[in-house]
Amino acid sequence: MVRPKIKRQISKNPEQRCFNQNNNNLPAIKMVADEYEAIRLKDYHNFNQKESAELMNISQSTFHRILNSARKKIAKSLIEGRKINIIETDNINEPNTYHCKKCGFQWNNNNKKYTECPDCKSKDIELLIEE
Numbered sequence: 001m002v003r004p005k006i007k008r009q010i011s012k013n014p015e016q017r018c019f020n021q022n023n024n025n026l027p028a029i030k031m032v033a034d035e036y037e038a039i040r041l042k043d044y045h046n047f048n049q050k051e052s053a054e055l056m057n058i059s060q061s062t063f064h065r066i067l068n069s070a071r072k073k074i075a076k077s078l079i080e081g082r083k084i085n086i087i088e089t090d091n092i093n094e095p096n097t098y099h100c101k102k103c104g105f106q107w108n109n110n111n112k113k114y115t116e117c118p119d120c121k122s123k124d125i126e127l128l129i130e131e
Contacts, residue, residue: 009057010037010089011097011106020083029082033089035070042067045105045119055107055118097128 014036034056041052053063077084097108100117101124107114116123 006058006062008034008037008089009055009108009110010034011055011108014086026080026082028085029073029077031070031073031084031086033086035066035073036086038063038067039070039074047118051118054112055109057109057111098125099128100125 010033014033037056038052041047041055042049047055049060049063049067052067053060056063058066073084076082096110096113097106098114098117099106100120100122102122103117103120105117105119106128107118114125117125
């Protein structure tokens, strides 16, 4: 029997949803929003895998699989000059969504209450959406 899919926490859908390399004769690569979120947390914000998985409310092994899939798609796009389309998700704006007033980082996690920003460690955070 297949295990049920756990709903992943994604703080917001990406503002840029299409990256085009001007090679229109190749099919676009589709990246789902949780792959984008994994790249954002691990590679852009430099969180470790444990912190990133916690912020997405998934296991470390699931996070690792998502991250590898995203990196493979990005590499394929760079090497082959293919466009990347990011598919939005409905896993956003969950209760306990936080925003850091200092660095602008936004995250959510229903399993933990935060008193400081996981990115810059500032205590100047606000709770946007509360349970």
